[in-house]
Amino acid sequence: MSGASRRGLIRAAGASLAGLTLAACDRLNASPGFSRVLAGAEDLTRRAQRMVTDRKALAREFSPADISPDFKANGTLRPSSAAYAAQAAAGFADWRIVVDGLVERPLSLSLAELRAMPARTQITRHDCVEGWSSIGKWTGARLGPLVDRAGLKPEARYLVFHCADHLGPNQDATDRYYESIDLIDAYHPQTILAYEMNDAVLPVPHGAPVRLRVERQLGYKHAKYVQRIEAVADFAHIGGGKGGFWEDRGYEWYAGI
Numbered sequence: 038m039s040g041a042s043r044r045g046l047i048r049a050a051g052a053s054l055a056g057l058t059l060a061a062c063d064r065l066n067a068s069p070g071f072s073r074v075l076a077g078a079e080d081l082t083r084r085a086q087r088m089v090t091d092r093k094a095l096a097r098e099f100s101p102a103d104i105s106p107d108f109k110a111n112g113t114l115r116p117s118s119a120a121y122a123a124q125a126a127a128g129f130a131d132w133r134i135v136v137d138g139l140v141e142r143p144l145s146l147s148l149a150e151l152r153a154m155p156a157r158t159q160i161t162r163h164d165c166v167e168g169w170s171s172i173g174k175w176t177g178a179r180l181g182p183l184v185d186r187a188g189l190k191p192e193a194r195y196l197v198f199h200c201a202d203h204l205g206p207n208q209d210a211t212d213r214y215y216e217s218i219d220l221i222d223a224y225h226p227q228t229i230l231a232y233e234m235n236d237a238v239l240p241v242p243h244g245a246p247v248r249l250r251v252e253r254q255l256g257y258k259h260a261k262y263v264q265r266i267e268a269v270a271d272f273a274h275i276g277g278g279k280g281g282f283w284e285d286r287g288y289e290w291y292a293g294i
């Protein structure tokens with residue numbers, strides 16, 4: 038074949054290839070399958086959007102008349118350590134809330150400093166997975182502004198709450214209570230570090246001096262006796278690796294209600 042005719046062939050092949058591609062695109066656009074795929078993607082986006090919107094929605098709030106006269110206390114009712122007993126005897130004067138891990142400015146806040154942070158009060162229903170509910174009034178520091186004060190590093194995806202109590206027979210690191218939430222819940226307006234319950238200082242059975250309220254989730258996510266909040270990229274290396282004391286024992290990590 039001469040050079041000219043080879044070039045001609047290649048040109049022709051190129052032209053028909055382009056034509057083929059165009060035709061294929063046209064066919065693809067026209068094909069019901071392709072529009073189904075696109076519609077599916079839109080559906081997925083809508084669903085994802087709805088999930089995020091739902092997660093930002095507020096939990097129902099109640100009126101003072103709805104407050105349970107005897108809000109049940111559950112799990113640990115008083116941490117057993119000597120250190121906690123000493124703190125309680127001193128009215129928690131030396132309690133610190135540490136915020137560390139993947140943050141720009143680690144914090145160690147006194148309760149007075151925590152009380153000076155932007156606060157919120159809410160009357161909500163607590164639902165325990167065991168099947169009981171109680172309504173209580175909570176006041177505490179909003180977690181969002183607190184986390185912003187520490188400044189999350191870009192890799193941070195979860196907050197882990199380390200508690201002062203052990204639940205279970207070992208009373209060692211294997212049954213230390215802990216919990217974790219993602220950043221959507223961390224910045225939810227009703228997510229607070231509560232230091233008051235029903236207009237009084239938070240009682241010991243309910244998590245004194247500070248407990249998490251994360252109102253869109255079941256009771257076991259609401260860590261009591263919080264000492265340290267650690268920002269992490271992933272919680273596989275903490276406790277049993279499932280994100281919480283009860284999660285390590287089979288409960289769902291995401292306990293949305």
Ligand SMILES: Nc1nc2c(c(=O)[nH]1)N[C@H]1C(S)=C(S)[C@@H](COP(=O)(O)O)O[C@H]1N2
Pocket residue numbers: 108109110111112113164165166200201202204214215242243244256257258259260261262
């Ligand atoms: N540190 C700690 N937090 C905890 C628990 C616990 O045993 N220890 N129990 C969880 C469970 S299962 C529930 S239902 C609530 C109970 O909170 P309450 O005692 O204020 O009702 O706390 C949750 N947070």
Ligand SMILES: [Mo]
Pocket residue numbers: 111164165166167256257
């Ligand atoms: Mo619970």
